[in-house]
Amino acid sequence: MENKRKVSLSGIQPSGKITLGNYLGSIKNWVDIQDSDEYDNRYCVVDLHAITVRQDPDDLREQTYQLFAQLMAAGLDPDKCILFIQSHVQGHPELSWILSCFTMFGELSRMTQFKDKSQRHADNINAGLFTYPVLMAADILIYDADIIPVGEDQRQHVELARDIAIRFNNRFPGSFVVPEAYIPKEGAKIMSLQDPSRKMSKSDTNENSFILVMDPPEAIVKKMKRAVTDSDARVAASPDKPGVTNLMHIYAAATGKSFAEIEAEFEGKGYGVFKPAVADAVVELLRPLREKSLELLKDKAYLEDVMAKGAEKARAITDAKVRQIYDKLGFIARR
Ligand code: TYM
Numbered sequence: 001m002e003n004k005r006k007v008s009l010s011g012i013q014p015s016g017k018i019t020l021g022n023y024l025g026s027i028k029n030w031v032d033i034q035d036s037d038e039y040d041n042r043y044c045v046v047d048l049h050a051i052t053v054r055q056d057p058d059d060l061r062e063q064t065y066q067l068f069a070q071l072m073a074a075g076l077d078p079d080k081c082i083l084f085i086q087s088h089v090q091g092h093p094e095l096s097w098i099l100s101c102f103t104m105f106g107e108l109s110r111m112t113q114f115k116d117k118s119q120r121h122a123d124n125i126n127a128g129l130f131t132y133p134v135l136m137a138a139d140i141l142i143y144d145a146d147i148i149p150v151g152e153d154q155r156q157h158v159e160l161a162r163d164i165a166i167r168f169n170n171r172f173p174g175s176f177v178v179p180e181a182y183i184p185k186e187g188a189k190i191m192s193l194q195d196p197s198r199k200m201s202k203s204d205t206n207e208n209s210f211i212l213v214m215d216p217p218e219a220i221v222k223k224m225k226r227a228v229t230d231s232d233a234r235v236a237a238s239p240d241k242p243g244v245t246n247l248m249h250i251y252a253a254a255t256g257k258s259f260a261e262i263e264a265e266f267e268g269k270g271y272g273v274f275k276p277a278v279a280d281a282v283v284e285l286l287r288p289l290r291e292k293s294l295e296l297l298k299d300k301a302y303l304e305d306v307m308a309k310g311a312e313k314a315r316a317i318t319d320a321k322v323r324q325i326y327d328k329l330g331f332i333a334r335r
């Protein structure tokens with residue numbers, strides 16, 4: 001394995017429209033990692049994960065096309081990375097079963113996302129919601145991924161994937177690369193614009209709390225204007241100014257400027273100047289993505305073609321890996 005390039009892998013759920021948080025916390029970094037040309041890249045739309053909460057089938061199909069188009073519009077290039085739909089690559093659920101036999105009930109019970117989601121969907125605490133992190137571990141381990149670019153909220157799941165890999169390797173040495181979370185310095189946890197103590201999330205009932213990647217410029221400007229800030233009008237980051245600090249994180253992630261540079265830029269200027277500047281930076285960041293994805297969505301046959309080619313490349317890796325693991329476990333080789 002020594003001469004192999006390191007592998008970057010990540011996934012995103014098609015369970016609704018994606019937010020600025022998804023973009024800054026993950027997708028933007030996938031594109032940067034791909035363009036750095038230092039890694040082999042594999043990125044997927046995780047539709048199998050999405051059905052752990054009830055989805056309308058027509059909506060799910062449409063959202064999957066949209067998300068796939070947005071990933072391409074954001075800069076993921078099917079010639080430079082393997083871009084695919086999770087359910088097209090059957091090795092993922094196959095390995096997930098194997099790994100579930102190496103994951104402890106207690107470990108899964110401690111997952112904060114499981115606890116949150118079972119509160120929010122108390123009428124449907126299904127086994128898939130519980131074993132969700134095992135399927136995620138399979139997504140990761142099946143490619144021997146080294147780095148997993150995700151936002152802060154996925155750190156615990158990546159840690160679990162590490163623990164599963166280590167446990168499996170103890171029993172069957174050298175089976176999997178032990179992955180590491182790759183969490184950006186800026187944008188790892190974008191907070192709600194209405195309540196900066198909570199993560200920006202598309203499932204929030206207040207539409208002013210999140211910015212969608214597909215929001216038109218007017219909507220972005222309006223939501224930014226309404227974003228909660230703090231009583232004193234200084235543009236400075238501190239724990240007692242969570243609203244303005246969050247906007248600074250957004251501005252920093254969107255422009256690449258440091259906090260010191262931002263504080264200097266808005267010294268003595270107040271929110272009346274700062275908020276429109278953040279809105280502008282976000283509008284310009286998302287504009288090409290929005291325009292390009294609308295363009296791509298006009299040709300679904302082309303998108304399906306890209307999906308099929310991606311899945312084919314992915315299966316070449318995963319089929320071999322599953323065979324190797326089955327053999328270690330003592331299964332008779334399938335022909
Ligand atoms: P998902 O679909 O909820 O979110 C996709 C990515 O967006 C990040 N993210 C955020 N980052 C910063 N600020 C926010 N407010 C914010 N909200 C979301 C998430 O951290 C994530 O990186 N379980 C995963 C999907 C998955 C996966 C994988 C990821 C399935 N298999 C394998 C990595 C590797 C999830 O539900 O992400």
